[in-house]
Structure formats: structure tokens, C-alpha cells
Amino acid sequence: MLTFPEKIIFILLVISSLGLSWISFSKMFRVIGSGSQPINWKNVIVNWPKGFAAFIGQKTLFKTRPIIGFIHALVAWGFTFYLIVNVVDVIYGFIPDFHLLPNHFIGDAYRFFVDSFSVLVLLGVVYFLVRRFIVGDEKLATNQTVMLSDAARVGMRKDSLLVGLFIISHVGFRFLSATFEIAQHQADWSQPAATLLSGLWQNMDLSSLVLLEHISWWLALGLILGFLPYFPYSKHAHLFMGPLNFMVNIPRRSMATLEMIDFEDEKLEQYGAGQFHHLPQTQLLDAYACIQCSRCQDACPAYQTGKELSPSAIEINKRYFVNENLSKLSDGQLIDIPLTQWMLSEEAAWSCTTCGYCVEVCPVGNEPMVDILRARQDLVMMESNFPKDAMESFDKMENYGNPWGLSPQDREKWMEGRNVPLMREKKEADVLYWAGCSGAYDSRGKEISQAVVDVMNKAGVDFATLGNEETCTGDSARRIGNEYLFQMMATQNLETFEQYKFKKIVTQCPHCFSTLKNDYAELGTELDVVHHSQFIGELVSNGKIKPEPWMEDDVTYHDACYLGRHNGEYDAPRDVIQSIMKGGNLVEMEQTKEESFCCGAGGGNMWYEIDKGERINKIRFNEAASTGAKTVATACNFCNIMMEDGMKVTGHDQDMKVMDIAEMVMKGL
Amino acid sequence: MKIAVLVKQVPGSESVLPILGDTTWIDEAQATFVMNPPDNFAIEEALLIKEKIGEGEVVIISMGPSRVQKVIREGLAKGADRGIHLEEDGTIETDPLSNAKSFTSVLKEENFDLVLSGLQSDDTGMGQTGVLIGEMLGMSTATLAMEVEIQSPTIRVKRELESGWFQWVKLKMPSAISIQSGLNTPRYPSLKGIMGAKRKEIKVVPASDHQTHSKSQSIDKVFVPQTSKQTVVIEGDADSVVSKIVNILKSDIKVI
Numbered sequence: 001m002l003t004f005p006e007k008i009i010f011i012l013l014v015i016s017s018l019g020l021s022w023i024s025f026s027k028m029f030r031v032i033g034s035g036s037q038p039i040n041w042k043n044v045i046v047n048w049p050k051g052f053a054a055f056i057g058q059k060t061l062f063k064t065r066p067i068i069g070f071i072h073a074l075v076a077w078g079f080t081f082y083l084i085v086n087v088v089d090v091i092y093g094f095i096p097d098f099h100l101l102p103n104h105f106i107g108d109a110y111r112f113f114v115d116s117f118s119v120l121v122l123l124g125v126v127y128f129l130v131r132r133f134i135v136g137d138e139k140l141a142t143n144q145t146v147m148l149s150d151a152a153r154v155g156m157r158k159d160s161l162l163v164g165l166f167i168i169s170h171v172g173f174r175f176l177s178a179t180f181e182i183a184q185h186q187a188d189w190s191q192p193a194a195t196l197l198s199g200l201w202q203n204m205d206l207s208s209l210v211l212l213e214h215i216s217w218w219l220a221l222g223l224i225l226g227f228l229p230y231f232p233y234s235k236h237a238h239l240f241m242g243p244l245n246f247m248v249n250i251p252r253r254s255m256a257t258l259e260m261i262d263f264e265d266e267k268l269e270q271y272g273a274g275q276f277h278h279l280p281q282t283q284l285l286d287a288y289a290c291i292q293c294s295r296c297q298d299a300c301p302a303y304q305t306g307k308e309l310s311p312s313a314i315e316i317n318k319r320y321f322v323n324e325n326l327s328k329l330s331d332g333q334l335i336d337i338p339l340t341q342w343m344l345s346e347e348a349a350w351s352c353t354t355c356g357y358c359v360e361v362c363p364v365g366n367e368p369m370v371d372i373l374r375a376r377q378d379l380v381m382m383e384s385n386f387p388k389d390a391m392e393s394f395d396k397m398e399n400y401g402n403p404w405g406l407s408p409q410d411r412e413k414w415m416e417g418r419n420v421p422l423m424r425e426k427k428e429a430d431v432l433y434w435a436g437c438s439g440a441y442d443s444r445g446k447e448i449s450q451a452v453v454d455v456m457n458k459a460g461v462d463f464a465t466l467g468n469e470e471t472c473t474g475d476s477a478r479r480i481g482n483e484y485l486f487q488m489m490a491t492q493n494l495e496t497f498e499q500y501k502f503k504k505i506v507t508q509c510p511h512c513f514s515t516l517k518n519d520y521a522e523l524g525t526e527l528d529v530v531h532h533s534q535f536i537g538e539l540v541s542n543g544k545i546k547p548e549p550w551m552e553d554d555v556t557y558h559d560a561c562y563l564g565r566h567n568g569e570y571d572a573p574r575d576v577i578q579s580i581m582k583g584g585n586l587v588e589m590e591q592t593k594e595e596s597f598c599c600g601a602g603g604g605n606m607w608y609e610i611d612k613g614e615r616i617n618k619i620r621f622n623e624a625a626s627t628g629a630k631t632v633a634t635a636c637n638f639c640n641i642m643m644e645d646g647m648k649v650t651g652h653d654q655d656m657k658v659m660d661i662a663e664m665v666m667k668g669l
Numbered sequence: 670m671k672i673a674v675l676v677k678q679v680p681g682s683e684s685v686l687p688i689l690g691d692t693t694w695i696d697e698a699q700a701t702f703v704m705n706p707p708d709n710f711a712i713e714e715a716l717l718i719k720e721k722i723g724e725g726e727v728v729i730i731s732m733g734p735s736r737v738q739k740v741i742r743e744g745l746a747k748g749a750d751r752g753i754h755l756e757e758d759g760t761i762e763t764d765p766l767s768n769a770k771s772f773t774s775v776l777k778e779e780n781f782d783l784v785l786s787g788l789q790s791d792d793t794g795m796g797q798t799g800v801l802i803g804e805m806l807g808m809s810t811a812t813l814a815m816e817v818e819i820q821s822p823t824i825r826v827k828r829e830l831e832s833g834w835f836q837w838v839k840l841k842m843p844s845a846i847s848i849q850s851g852l853n854t855p856r857y858p859s860l861k862g863i864m865g866a867k868r869k870e871i872k873v874v875p876a877s878d879h880q881t882h883s884k885s886q887s888i889d890k891v892f893v894p895q896t897s898k899q900t901v902v903i904e905g906d907a908d909s910v911v912s913k914i915v916n917i918l919k920s921d922i923k924v925i
Contacts, residue, residue, distance in 0.1 A: 263860075263864070271860055380857075381859060381860035381861075382859055382860065382861065383859065384856055384857050384858065384859040384862075386857070388854065391857045394857065395703075399681055399701060399702075399703045400681065400683060400684075400701055405681075405683050406683050407683045407684055407685050407701065408701060409684075409685040409699065410685070484860050484863060
């Protein structure tokens, strides 16, 4: 099809496009390479199916916004398919009268797919442009209270328009070129849309059609050659970087389990991330993977209640920081501006409840929560700059072994009048029951611990507890960023564990559960830790206990973040609740399981107050109340405290109640 | 500027306080010990003064058994330069005059410009040791400082008086000043501080070498105060409850 001079020009264009792309892509990888903790490329071997599933399956897009996710899938599949189409088109340009398998059903199927996907991609992108620029979906905007760079507020719209117009032009001109080709020859019903449109050109003479076909061919492929080097500057880089992100992410035992810091290592001078280059490379890659869809912002309990935090703003700010400092960063220069001046405000850092919803919904595998945890480590351990109330909790954990600051000698008070064997007397037991600080000191928490041991006694479980020898697991310290204090607490507990023999640890606190199970394993001690929902569930299914169904009203279960999203346990607590249902139903809230909304206490937020916007627990309790259930079931002492408080502030304390699943079972025994 | 900060380790406010058999002190083995909370403010003030002037040395000094090294380290982690530990064996001395003499005997060679202390200790609450040391070292003294301004060679101190009154006094240094709680926000040590503190010097001096054994006072007995308050619940409709309360206020408590 192409004339000889056209062929020469095309080859020169390809060479320069590839050259420029080499430059821009290597700049991007140099920027990513300026981060700490080099990417472990071996992770690709294990994680490639995740990236593949995200790229081909578009699986991660359907979690929230399923309709938009579907339209995106059409555009993505179409665009990906176009990479093959482009190659075929180049061959068509170079070899006269080349067609892919003409008069063969595979060739016809190919042309049918190109034809239909062209239409679907065009419709899809038009839908996205209308959504952003005409309807103005508010989910794409970010509150003014959030620190989001001015360049980003303007640049994001420009970038979206550019990407949208690029896809429309690329696919559109390819489609037009097909119509001009059909008009020169005859109708091709394997390309119904192009054939229909070609009817418009029936009065044109052949030379005009040839000219128009050439122009369209050049625009379709020229745009690709022009855009290729531009990819790393636009958010459209997510096309490659999103799937790559899934493949290189640092493997975690659970969402908020960061790598252990070795305090013995005297070469370490920086703890956590205070500046751009302190962030691990995988987290700089996050900025390139982010397509700025703000699904995480939709999910974030802090953002939804008017705090300064938006997880998407973190990624977007990173990206615009790179754009503004590209030459310095790609030259390996260090820019020592604190993250809190451009990535997220201090208040934003403290507003995170580490619920993990942002990580869960991200379609490209980003971990904004981990950025926050690393920023907190810097603020606490390097800058000593954090909420005063958190400071008091640290002192209390250190001095009294619990964040309430109550006497360590009072840990056994909840056991009074009950058969609760102590490890220091028994030395050995099948189950080590871990009451946790909330289970030992909080008034409702104590009742829950009592219910748990009552259930164990009914089932004849051989258990014992540490009593006064127990000390805080260090969960709050770790999530607030005080890794040093966490390791202190953990070491102390691990030393206590060594003195006794037990098979597994059972606890009703998902924070203790996740910390003992995942974070302690990072310290080198693998413990068999079971949540009380799992343990009681097993006692019920083994027939060790047979609770009498008694619940006649509807119940709704509030998922604890550290049990659900962080550890994937959604069924056990629900099964336990089902065992006592009599007449009533277990009804689900609008946001449930993977998409559950936090109670507001996690990530250390139990110990300090961010006095801004709505209270998270109030919003969540209203959601629970709107199901019509009379009982809100919890499987976490902190959720229980927050939900009871939410119940009081929403005025539901007369008509509703909050119960732990252990209490519900015990009532039936 | 050479600043000494006197710190004490005391049972924490939430600690259990079982009384020893001879009822002269508590069973320390069961208690949870913390930095005397008012001393946190004295340490912070010393560090702020040093930072403001841009030079100087902050020395943390404590007396007690080996456990008190924990609070000295806490001060070092926050940024103090070195520590001195007057180590006691067995029973701890509670008489402020006797303690002040011991401290003075150690501090006199150091020639401090300032000796800061918390306003009082949370255990025996005497509030005297700091001032006594100042007097014995021939320093000017001020108590309950709300604000401190260094104007070498003098120091201006805003003191808290009774009923919301304040007083600015100007002292010639060297001075011993007790710091009122709440005048600053004590910092939390950074990890660099915690790590650095491990390498800072704590000089251990046996307290017995400096004790005079001339006590001016001693503890006869410690005991838990008996609560004697009684709560009366007044029931009935609003009118009768109000008239009953008015009666109680008039005839029983005699406030109206």
C-alpha cells in the first residue's frame, strides 16, 4: 500500500520513536531506581499470574464500580488487541495487497474482532470523556482540604483529555482507514461496522479514497509512534506499570505487615520514609501504575468522613513530584523535601486507620496505606513528631505493658470467680488463651474474654492464659510507626512464650491475632494463632459445643479489618452467628466483607483523636442500623467499643445492641 | 551553660502499691516504676535552654537503686549529654535534707550554672530537695517556674503564686530552679536519641560515700487512706427531688 518514500519515512519514524522511548522509559526506571530497597525481580516468577490476571482478566476492576469496570475492560481489551492490529497494519502497509488470512475463517474472525472492538473502544472512551468533562463525576474530584499539588489538580484533567483523544484518534483513524479500503474494493461483512460506514464514501473517486486511506493509516500508526515515548509522562503508563506492579510488589504476610527493621544494623541511618528516595522502589513504581481513578479515595474511611487524607492524592502527588523534578531525580540527585510537605500532610498521615480498604480496591496493586505507615515511622522514630496522645500511649505501653496505662498487676481481674487456669501454674496446655489488653482492662472487653473462656470451659478445652505475664503485642505501636517499641514488646512476649508449652494461641482480638500471627513471624517466630471466631466455629462444627439457637431478630455482622481484609477471614464469624439464629436472619450491610467500612479504631486511632469531620464509627453504625437488624455482631473488642459508642451517639441505645460473637454463642449454651 | 537536671524514679500513678510488712514503705518488687512526671518538664526545659543558647551541657542526675538508670537513660535519649547515678543499696532514703546533702556533695565539683528539678516528686511529694541543694551550693533559688528566660549572667523566672497570681523574679546565676508542670511539652525521644543514649556515659557513684546519716525526718508509717464518702441516691419526681436537695444544701452542707 505504501509508496517507497512513505516506507522510508515510516522506518525512520519507527527508529526515532524507539530511540525516544528508550530515553523516556529509561528515565522512568531511573526515577524508580532512586528509591530504597531495590525491586526483587525474582518476585515476578511467583507473581506473574497476578499481573496477567489484572491485565487480561481485568479482574481487579470489578471489585467496586462494576459498570465502569466493564467499560474499562472493553477499552483495555480493545486497546491491547490493537497492539496486534498495529503490527498487521504495518505489514499491510509494506507488502502490497497483504491481508491476514484472507478467505479463511480465522482471518474473518480477526477482522470481525477489530471491527467490533473499534466501535466498543470508541464508545467506551467517549463515555469516559463525557463522564469526566461533561457530567463531571464527583468521584473523580478531591476535596480542597486534601493536600493535592496544584499542578495535579490542573494536570490530571489535561492528561485525561490527552489520553482520551489519543485513543479516540488512534482507534478512530484505524477504523476510518478500514472504511476507505473497503470503499475501494467491495463490502466485507466480516467488518460490518466499517462496511456500513464505507457507504458514505460511495461517491468518491478512487484516487481520493486511496489518499484518505493513506492519511488515516499514517495518523493511526503515526499517533502510536508519537505516543510511545510519551507513555512514561502520562498516566497512561498504567497500561504497563499496573500489571508490572502486581508482579514486583513486596510479598506481605498481611497488608500492614511491613518488613522488620534491624536496629542492630549500625549502617542504617534512616527508619521509615521521610523523603522521596526513602520510599522503596516498588512504591515509586506505584506512582506510575496509578491511573488516578480514586477508587481508594471512595473507599477510605478517613476521606469519607472529611479528614485531610486521600490515598489517591498520595500516589498522584508522588507522580507530579516526579514530573516536576524529573531531570534531577533521573540523574540520581536527592531532593530532601519532607514527604509531609508534598505527599501527604501530617494530619493525613495520622488520619489513616490502616483498614486496608485502599489497598484492597486498587485495580493496579498500589499500597497507599504502606506509604502512610512508612511516613509514620519517619515521623515517630526520626522526627519525634506525632500526636501527643499517641506519645502517652507509648509511655503507657512501655511502662505498664498496655496502652490504657493500667496496672500490669490488674490483668487477672477479669478472671475472678471463673475457672481460668494460668500458664505460670500449669506450664503446659493445648491452647494458650490470649486475652489482650482490651480483653483484660476494658469493661466490655472483659465481658467478652469471660464469654470466650466460658465457651472453652463448656467445650472442655485444655487451655491456660498468661494473666499478668501477658503484655501488649505492640500492634498499635507498630501501626503508629514506633517499630522500636513494637520490637521491645514483641521480644518480651516471645520470651514469655518460650517458657511454656502450648499448641496454639487463641485470641478474640484481631489486632493481637494478626500481630502474633504475621508480625511476630517477621521476627522469626512462627506461631499457630487462631481467632476466636475460627476456634469457636470449629468447636461448633466438631460438635464439642451445641449452642441452642435463640436469636429471633435480624443480626448484622461488622467485619473487623484485621480479621477480614488483612487476614481473609470472612466466613468463620458468620458461620458462628448462623449457629444461634432462630427465626432472625443474618443481614449484610451495604459495605461488607472485602468492602467493609472500618469502625475507626485501627492503626492506633484508638489512642488519639483527629478532631475533624464526621466520626467514622457514627457513619458505620448508621449503616448497620439501616439494615433493620436489632443486633450488631462484632468479632473485635475495638470494633465493639466503637460500635457501642456509635450506637449511643446515633441514639440507638434503646432499640439496638452490640454483641461479640462469643457472647452470642455463650448465651445459647 | 552547664545544666543539671535532678530526676527521680517513682511508682507510676497506675501502679499497685502494696505496703510492706513494717508499714514504712511500699513493696517495690511489685510496683511499676516510671520517671517522676514533673521531672519530664524539667528535662524538657533544660534541653530547650541548651537548644536556644546553642551550646552547653545537660546532665541528668538521679539517686536510688540500679533501677533508676532507666530514667537517666530516658533523659539521655531525649538529648541530655551524660548522667550521674548516686547508687543506693537496700533501703532508699526519703529525707529531703539528707538527700540534698548527698547530692550537694557530688554536684559541688561540677560547677553547674543551673540546677533544675521538677516541682515535687509524685511519691513523697516533699518539694524541697531542689531548693535545698541550691541553698547548699550557694546558688540563687526560685520555685514553681512557669517561664524561664536566660539573660546571662542573670535569669528571669516567672513564678506561680497563690490564687492565679504570678511573680517575675530576676536571679543571679548560678541558680537552682524548680519547674512547674505544664510549662512545656516534653518530647518523645527519637530513635536516634534512643540509640545514641546507649553510648552516653552514666557515672555511678555509691551514695553511701556521700550520705551523712544525720536525718532530720523519717517515715513512721505509710497507709492507704480510708474512704468515708457516702453516696445518697435521691429518688422521686422532679419537685420532691429538688426540695430534698435544697434541704440537704441548707441544713446538712449549709451552703445556701
